[in-house]
Amino acid sequence: MTSFSYAIATDIQFGEGASRQLAHHLLRLGFGRRLLLVTDAGLMEAGIPQSVAASLQESGFMPQLFTQVQPNPRDEDCLIGADAFLRFRADAVIAIGGGSAMDTAKAIALLGRQGGTPAEYADGHRTYGATAPIACLPTTAGTGSEVTRSAVITETKSHRKITLKHERLRPALAVLDPLLTRSLPPAITAATGVDALVHALEGYTCTVTQPVSQAFGAAAMPLIYRALPKAYRQPDDLAARSDMLLGSLLAGLCFGSSDVAAVHCLAEALGSLYDTPHGLANAVFLLPVLRYNASACGSQYANVARHMGVADAKLSDGDAVAALLDALGAWLHDLSIPTLSRLPEVRREDDERLVALALANGSTASNPRPLAADDYRAILEEAYRM
Ligand SMILES: [Fe+2]
Incomplete structure (x- = not known):
């Protein structure tokens, strides 16, 4: 008999121009007036947070910008953000950006209300108390963090990637506006989009998956597989941008209530050692991990191939898995994703640290x-050989 649980308390608003209604939704959901807007320097250059802040101000909110978000967000920056939250006496936290901004915002919403460090929660030394309300405006189509209960933070002193995970970290509001993703450069579009596909794939096939996660994963994979090359080649293709944002949302709803797996374990290890962008780090391990796993979950991978439309129902499971590997190899190649040995920051003498992490x-x-x-060592070897 099947038994599972699935819960999500996030109010989701999706559509072209949806971000213009942010103030309306914050009022509707009872967010307080003093809002800490958590974002990064790149988005500030594009002017997106400033225009969100201006429209919030017009609607009677008091926004304050915190722009210190970095890729592979660090615990130190979360502490500085929590301090900014306290000094501003913020009521709520609004993330504007990709996964790094959203995960930093989640940590700030927790630390700003409950104190402590991210590691104290991740290691079980503190219990998760109530956070400040969180709203997310994703500007990349990748992480799905706008609907998940987790935040991945790097502990600076140990290079460990730690995962904060609790229902209280799940955003109360996610506003998804494809227009906000249109200025994303092609290389970032490609890398973040691969991350979204891996969320759906790992969320669909991991040991703790369940029927609702699988339904979201099955819907996400074909959308992302088809739309990403279009969004990569034609940044202005709003239909492709919209499909990608929807795909990454569905992928978030998939893995957010199951888990990720070995691709992410290796990717997070790489990111914590070298700051390799998360999507790129996923991409370099995707095929070696799929090959390693194929003997254990061939029928699930065959279903993935069928959902993605790269194998028809008549193909045997074995042939469908082969078609999946071929299709994903060509897909990564079309997206100009480099291989592990082409990443200049990676040093072979760190192999054992990567495996341990x-x-x-x-x-x-x-x-x-x-x-x-030894299995991780073998996968790493194969990733280097590609
Ligand atoms: Fe990810």
């Missing part, structure tokens, strides 16, 4: 085929 990741246990250190 991946092994220590909580999601290793969710991988459909069990993994020991």
Whole structure:
């Protein structure tokens, strides 16, 4: 008999121009007036947070910008953000940006209300108390963090990626406006889009998956697989941008209530050692992990191939998995994603650190085929050979 649980309390608003209604939704949901807007320097250059702040001000809110978000967000910046939250006496936190901004905002909403450091929560030394309300305006189509209950933060002193995970970190509001993603440069579009596909794929096939996650994953994968090359080649293709944002949302609804697996364990290890962009780090491990897992979950991968439309129902599971690997290899190539050996920051002498970090990741246990250190070493070797 099937048994599972699925809960999501996020109010989702999706559509072209939806971000113009942000103030309306904040009022409707009872957010307070003093809003800490959490964003990064790149978006400030594009002027997006400033225009959100101006329209909030017109609607009677008091927005304050916190622009110190970095890729692969660090605990130190979350503490500085929590301090800004307290000094401003903020009522709520609004993330404007990609996964780094959203995860930093989640940590600020927690630390600003409850104190402590991210690691104290992740390691179980503190219990998750009530956070400040969180709203997210994603500007990339990738992380799905706007609907998940987790935030991945790097502990600066140990280079560990730690995961804060609690229902209280789930945003109260997610406003998804494809117009906000249109200025995303092609390389970032490609990398963040691959992350979204991996969320759907790992969320769909991991050991803790369940029917609702699988339904969202099955819907997300074909959308992302088809739309990403279009959004990459034609940044102004609003239909492709919209499909990508929808795909990443559905992928977030998929893995956010199951888990990710070995691709993410290796990707997070790489990101914590070298600051490699998260989507790129996922991309370099995708095919080696799929090959490793294929013996344990061939029928699920065959279904993935069928959902994505790269294998028809008549193909055997084995042939469908082969078609999936071929299709994803060509897809990554079309997106000009480099291989692991082409990443200049990666040093072979760090292999054992990478393996140890991946092994220590909580999601290793969710991988459909069990993994020991030697298995991670073999996957790493294969990633270098590609
Ligand atoms: Fe991810």
